[in-house]
Amino acid sequence: MKVLTHWDTDGIVSASKLLEVIDVKEVYIPKIGSWRFKAIPPNAFGDVLYVLDYSLPYEDWIEVCKRVKDLIYIDHHPGSKPPCGKTINPALEGEAPPSASIVLSEYFNLPLDWRDAVAIAADLVNPEGNPIWEEIVKKEKLDKEKVKEAAALLNACYRLNDYDCIKKYIFKLKDMTLDELYNDSYLWEKRREVQKRIEELLNKTECEKVNGVKVCKVYGDPSLHNFANALWKRLKEGETIIITIDNERARIYCRGGNRDYTKIIKMLKEMGLEEVGGKVQVCSAYADLKRLDEVLEKILVAR
Ligand SMILES: [Mn+2]
Numbered sequence: 001m002k003v004l005t006h007w008d009t010d011g012i013v014s015a016s017k018l019l020e021v022i023d024v025k026e027v028y029i030p031k032i033g034s035w036r037f038k039a040i041p042p043n044a045f046g047d048v049l050y051v052l053d054y055s056l057p058y059e060d061w062i063e064v065c066k067r068v069k070d071l072i073y074i075d076h077h078p079g080s081k082p083p084c085g086k087t088i089n090p091a092l093e094g095e096a097p098p099s100a101s102i103v104l105s106e107y108f109n110l111p112l113d114w115r116d117a118v119a120i121a122a123d124l125v126n127p128e129g130n131p132i133w134e135e136i137v138k139k140e141k142l143d144k145e146k147v148k149e150a151a152a153l154l155n156a157c158y159r160l161n162d163y164d165c166i167k168k169y170i171f172k173l174k175d176m177t178l179d180e181l182y183n184d185s186y187l188w189e190k191r192r193e194v195q196k197r198i199e200e201l202l203n204k205t206e207c208e209k210v211n212g213v214k215v216c217k218v219y220g221d222p223s224l225h226n227f228a229n230a231l232w233k234r235l236k237e238g239e240t241i242i243i244t245i246d247n248e249r250a251r252i253y254c255r256g257g258n259r260d261y262t263k264i265i266k267m268l269k270e271m272g273l274e275e276v277g278g279k280v281q282v283c284s285a286y287a288d289l290k291r292l293d294e295v296l297e298k299i300l301v302a303r
Helices: 009-018 058-067 099-106 114-124 131-139 145-158 163-175 177-181 185-203 224-235 261-270 289-301
Strands: 002-005 026-028 048-052 068-076 086-089 207-208 213-219 240-245 249-255 275-281 282-288
Touching: 002 009, 009 048, 009 058, 009 099, 009 114, 009 145, 009 163, 026 163, 068 099, 099 114, 114 131, 114 145, 114 177, 145 163, 145 185, 145 224, 163 185, 185 224, 185 240, 185 275, 207 249, 213 224, 224 240, 224 249, 249 261, 249 289, 261 275, 261 282, 261 289, 282 289
Parallel strands: 002 026, 002 048, 048 068, 068 086, 213 240
Antiparallel strands: 207 213, 240 249, 249 282, 275 282
């Protein structure tokens, strides 16, 4: 059996937990930043495939289904249900679990542990007050600040486009404690590089308020798209949109202000944009630079 998992902390934790219950031949990571069939490494096909914390447009699921013996799709992103295999995704029934690791743990009857707390902290940005998170933290007597920092440490791998780092921790995590992860010098090296990059980007980010929404723009090379949610976390003031712009295209990342972003996601898909995705709490899409103003205006007036 093979596993395809999202490149972020929740994806790492979900795969780490799956390794405890099934015999995995190989773990694959999609091309970072892309939520399409073409982002999947071709070697991921040809066997039974588990897809974790990673959703695709329906037409791309069709292509996946043509190439696998069976598909087990475990996720918490709203989106489309694959036409083959087994789907375990409460978000398709209107629920909003805080992490894919929770969905996976429930399905396989695995106890929730510190790794799930880290996954939730990474996906929610601010996990304080989330009942599942609070329960794990209390039961496992975890230091909340360490949990949040551990989430950022694991996310440092993908921000630097480091696939080996992601895979390394998928296999290591089950034998580690939160303290061991928190004190991991390899990850801290990555994290410091990320922090430096975030500060550099913040220095050249420009924000303005439009219709009560904070809109921030930053220009750079394509690697800056991996920092959209890190910038959001630092710049947020209610509803905040981060736009990262390279030479060809812009990534639009919207979050905050208690909006239901599934409506905006639907609208962005209807506009024919690339890589449209997200959850109730967040939306993301790529647009050709020529269409950026049009897209922004639609998001700002859509209510
Ligand atoms: Mn997730």
